[in-house]
Amino acid sequence: MDNQAFEMHGENLRSASHGKQWPQKEERKGGWSLMKVFLVCLLACVITTAIGVLILSLVYVNNPPFVRDTDGGDKGASSSNPEEKSVDVKFQFLNHLGKSKVYTYPGGEIQWARFRNDVNEYLSDEEMAFGKSINNHRSKMTFGTLRIKSKGLRAPHWHFNANEHGYLLQGTAWVGVIGPDDSVVTTYNVTAGQVIFFPRNTVHWIKNVGPDECLFLLFFTTHEELQTLDVDDAFFSTPEDIAARALQPQGGVNFIRTFKKQAEDQAVNLPSNLNELVQNATYVQSPDNLVWQYFYDLKGSAEYPFPGGIFQWARYRINGTGLNETERIFSESLNKHENTLTLATLRIFSNGLGQPHFHFNANEMGYVISGCAQVGVILSGVTASFNIGIGDVIFFPVGTQHYIKSVCDEDLLLILAYSTGNQLETLRMKDYFRRTADHILAQLFFKQQAEFKNFP
Incomplete structure (x- = not known):
């Protein structure tokens, strides 16, 4: 459609050159009015564009480029968006564990090849592809490596949603397992080449009793996020009066109040003053009929x-x-x-x-x-x-x-x-x-x- 307003304005300009002259003041007034409208529109466009760019920048910063799919679905190795990075299909079956995050504690460290509920915890597209693959296939598997320094302790804990199977690659450790009957505690020594087994919801610990670092290769029977509770976290989450009534120590609640929660996670524990805290440690081996429920000499x-x-x-x-x-x-x-x-x-x-x-x-x-x-x-x-x-x-x-x-x-x-x-x-x-x-x-x-x- 033709612009009628523009045509009318054009006629007025032409008539001014052949007939009566319009007052100069009125002409300037009309011209400045159009210019003001144009400048206001231009300024609004600039402001809107700047705000849009700022919003996109904030979204990009808070969501790394490899985090694309947050609904847990498996979209495959290729993407319909040519700007998205395509992940090689092999990473559905392969995890370079050495490139994953190292969780460091006073007494050792842990690394994981696992599914994560929060996709922002993956360090790369490749790690995410593996985690989503084991979850989508309902694998009932998670893998991790556990390193324990000499005299270090994997704190007593239990897993809500998984059995644990471990293979000791190097070192010597003393293991404890508390089954459903609280009168039965099974303890045993394990060396390189041997297997340990902890059923779901059994309290267990691992203590490095050798001069060298222990390295455990651990498998857990879940493809979901592993759920674990350490004994110290359970203790400090219990009200003081409840803990006193349950444990019945001498001194009651006043004694319970002398326990101090450490500022850092004690998942693999090794206090700097360990020799002051422990003067007499014994490592008892339970009878074979108890030990072999949780142990196997694979080597x-x-x-x-x-x-x-x-x-x-x-x-x-x-x-x-x-x-x-x-x-x-x-x-x-x-x-x-x-x-x-x-x-x-x-x-x-x-x-x-x-x-x-x-x-x-x-x-x-x-x-x-x-x-x-x-x-x-x-x-x-x-x-x-x-x-x-x-x-x-x-x-x-x-x-x-x-x-x-x-x-x-x-x-x-x-x-x-x-x-x-x-x-x-x-x-x-x-x-x-x-x-x-x-x-x-x-x-x-x-x-x-x-x-x-x-x-x-």
């Missing part, structure tokens, strides 16, 4: 060789034939508690292969202790291949076909956990190929039936 257990490597297992077995009495106690303890794990060490010789296979009844998570390897993962609609090295965490959802090939001069050694307290059920590629009829394979692969005789 000293039977070896199960396969072409290219060796397995050792800490697991439940339906048929207990061949198990000694202590091994049978551990096997039955795993099966008795809900949502426990099967643990194993896997050694693959240099250039050896853990052939393609999948598990019917368990997710799998592992930590690389030594060596390096190539890993392949295939699940519905997703294929990934990547290299792993010392300190990496891997994850294979239930039913996912995967393989591991050692590619270093040294052997590959992993600690593996499977999300089942029952006997692990596995099927290997060579087995399902051999057990499929030749004429079915011929039709599937467009090859002569006789050619499938080439497989042994």
Whole structure:
């Protein structure tokens, strides 16, 4: 549509040049009125733009660029927004634990490969992809490393929503477990290569009793945020009079008031004046029938060789034939508690292969202790291949076909956990190929039936 106002103004200007002259004062007045309107509109646009840029800047600062999806859903490896960073699909199955945040305490430190409710706690897109993957697949698994300095103590605590399985990689520790019957306290010593087990909601502690640092590799049976309560936090959250009536110390509530809460988190505790506080420490070993409910000597257990490597297992077995009495106690303890794990060490010789296979009844998570390897993962609609090295965490959802090939001069050694307290059920590629009829394979692969005789 034509602008009629502009045409009328134009006629007035033309008539002024051929006829009667308009007063100069009135012309300036009309011109300045239009100019004022224009300047006011321009100023409003500038102010609005500046406010918009400021708001976007604040949003960007408070929400790092890798935090994109806060609803917990899995959007896949690609993004519809070309400006967003695309995360390699391999990070659904791989976590470089060495790049994660180190939680430091007076007596040691902890690192995590886990799901987080607050996406701002992830340090990278890759870490978030792994955390969301183990949660979306309902893996019932979380992994962490626990380092305890000499004389350090992982404070007595319990987990609301997970059993805990640990493998001691180095050092010597004294462990305590308080079961549901408060008259039964089980304590035992553990050394490198041995497994510890703490059922959900059992109070337990770990004390480093050797000269060297302890390093535990820990698996927890939850894909949600791990929920833990330390005994000191429980104590200081209890009203003084209630604690006095429950504990009944000499001096009553006045004695309770002498306890002072530390300013920093004491999850791994090591007071600077420890020698003044403790003069006589004893480390008692409970009877075997109690200890083996929560302990297994994985390093000293039977070896199960396969072409290219060796397995050792800490697991439940339906048929207990061949198990000694202590091994049978551990096997039955795993099966008795809900949502426990099967643990194993896997050694693959240099250039050896853990052939393609999948598990019917368990997710799998592992930590690389030594060596390096190539890993392949295939699940519905997703294929990934990547290299792993010392300190990496891997994850294979239930039913996912995967393989591991050692590619270093040294052997590959992993600690593996499977999300089942029952006997692990596995099927290997060579087995399902051999057990499929030749004429079915011929039709599937467009090859002569006789050619499938080439497989042994």
